[in-house]
Amino acid sequence: MMTVVAVAYWRWDSRVTERNISFRSEVFTTAQESELKDTDIPTLHQLNEEYSKVAQLVERVLVSIDTTGVTNVTQPSEDGQSVIEKRLAVHGLGSGVIVTKEGHIITAYHVIQNKHALRVTLSDGRSVSVHLVGVDPELDIAVLKVDKPDNQTTFNPLPFGNSDKVAPGMIVLACGNPYGLGTTVSRGIISARERKLMDSGLDLIQTDASIFPGNSGGPLINIRGEIIGINKSILPNTEKSYTGIGFAIPSNLVQHSFQQICVHGRPMRGYLGLDIVPNTPPLRSFLDYHEATGAVVNMVKSGSPAEQAGLRTGDVMLNFNEVPILNVQDVLDRIENLSIGDKFRLKIWRKGQKMNLTLKVGDSILQNAPSPWADFMDGVGMHLRELTAEEQSIGARGLLVIQVNPKKSVGQILQTGDMVFAVNHQSVSTMEALVKALREGPALLTVSRDGQQFNVKVDARPVSEKTLLPRIPTATKNNAILPREL
Incomplete structure (x- = not known):
């Protein structure tokens, strides 16, 4: 009972207090100017002005890219007895930089990969339509171009810098559109050159300038306002803060590929x-x-x-x-x-x-054109490769099995990783010698696997040319005889 009375009194007192609030002015005095003048900190003042100038250059050529694609997702049906596939819309964002007066935009290929709709927003807030000029998946760049309503509109791009001249310690600005917030500039330095990632054989520029999701495709700028790289990826730490380790594609590689795409429609490498x-x-x-x-x-x-x-x-x-x-x-x-x-x-x-x-x-x-004997080896049911000089220098001999067709008889005996080191009891180290032996008639391959050796008999001639050989349905461990393909 006492608690109820106390609460009621508190509520009544609060209402009375609110009704009796009075407003009065306060005397206040703020500082009118800093005790430090520009002349007191000339170096910092100059740096401040120069950073701002570089950032203003970047803002005029930076674009944000909103993407929409479709992905297939499998999930259990309502009764749990089957799996159904649904198509879901996937939205993404990235950045790009205008590099020509005609409105060509360079961005990262992975930003627009498998996307069906693109919306590009310029730094002044205008949304423009674009079309795809070409891509270089190996370098991870894509080239877009603004669809201008007339031929009067021109852009004022930034030049490419020489990425071969960048060195650790140089000041850079990483620019982009992180999280869709709009133009963002982060300052840092070059941490290292010629860095490689696990999913890429490219030599990348590493920087500690903050790069966040959405920065991909944006430019990495030096203090002269030149593009020395295109932001590619980040390496998050255990706290997922995405700070400290970012990577950019060197501008010399980007510029060469861009020119090839514009001239030929694809990179000519x-x-x-x-x-x-x-x-x-x-x-x-x-x-x-x-x-x-x-x-x-x-x-x-x-x-x-x-x-x-x-x-x-x-x-x-x-x-x-x-x-x-x-x-x-x-x-x-x-x-x-x-x-x-x-x-x-x-x-x-x-x-x-x-x-x-x-x-x-x-x-x-x-470069991916099939070898002269690719079709022939497809018919046999296996593919091999010659050993490298390094592999031979440690004592490896023969030809390495890199693929087998389990539907073929040979694929039921040989395995990926097997070493074929002799054919018809003669050492073999080239595909030319192996194919020649297989084409001449039934061949006995000597194979090594996990320290064990066994033989495999292969008859790769056309059916019409094959003689009737005894058919052995199974293979022993040390003398595996391959049934002929019929």
Whole structure:
């Protein structure tokens, strides 16, 4: 009872107090100016003005990109007896930067990938329609262009800077549209160059300038207002704060790809089809090569320009257009400046002999062309590859099984990772030798798996050419005989 009375009194007292509130003025005095003058902090004042100027340059060319796509989601049915598939709308956001007076926009490819609708908003708040000019999935960039209602509208883009000249410690601004909040500028420094991520073989620029979700596709700017990179990704820490480690695609790569896309509709990237590795002591010992300079051909892709020119695994590159090759970087620096169709001379060392080869740069779009014997090996039911120089230097021999077709008889015996090191009791190390033996008639493959050896008999000839051989339905562990394909 006392509690009820106390609460009632409190409510009555509160109403009385509210009715009796009186308003009166207060005397107050605020500081009119700072004790510090611009002349007291000239360096900070100058930095403040200069940062602001750079930020204003960026604001005029930065755009925000809202995307809409559709994804398929599987979920249990209401009765739980089956699985149904639903199509759901997926919304995303990103950033971009205007790089031409005509209104071309560069953004990250993953921002617009698999998206069916794009809405681009300029820095002044205008929404504009755009169309896709081209993409470079390998570099992770896309090029859009504003659909201008007339030919009078022009843009005032920022220039590209030279990303090869950036160095750790240089001041940069990361710009974008994080979380859809609008134009945002974050200051930081270059943390490192030539960083690689697990999902990308690209050499990226690392920065500690804050990059947040939605910044992807925005520019990384130096103090001169030049684009030195395109924001690509972030590496969150355990607290998911997304600060401290961000990555950008170097501007030199972006600019080259952008120009190719505008001229040809796609990136025109040169291709040789070989892998090179440093000339290490183990490789020198394996190859019986006694010089510390040069670069070793680790692997040559079948059907590639390098193979057509006569390069082989284990060759040592000595000279490039008469200029000595000291290491792998020497080769990469010279190759990256070549265009499709360019030719160059290469002096190599092979098994104690020196020889000259001429290579012609191919088109990267053709790099996935099947090997000359791809269709034949499809019919056999397995695919193998030749060993690299590094693999051979540690004692590996033969051909590595990289794919099998379980619907074929050979695929029911061989497994990925098996090593075929002999055919018809003769050592084999090239696909050419293996295919030749298989085409000539029934072949006995000697295979190694987990330290165990066994034989597999393969008859890959057309059915009309096959003779009637005893059919053995099962394979023993040490002498697996492959039934003929009928």
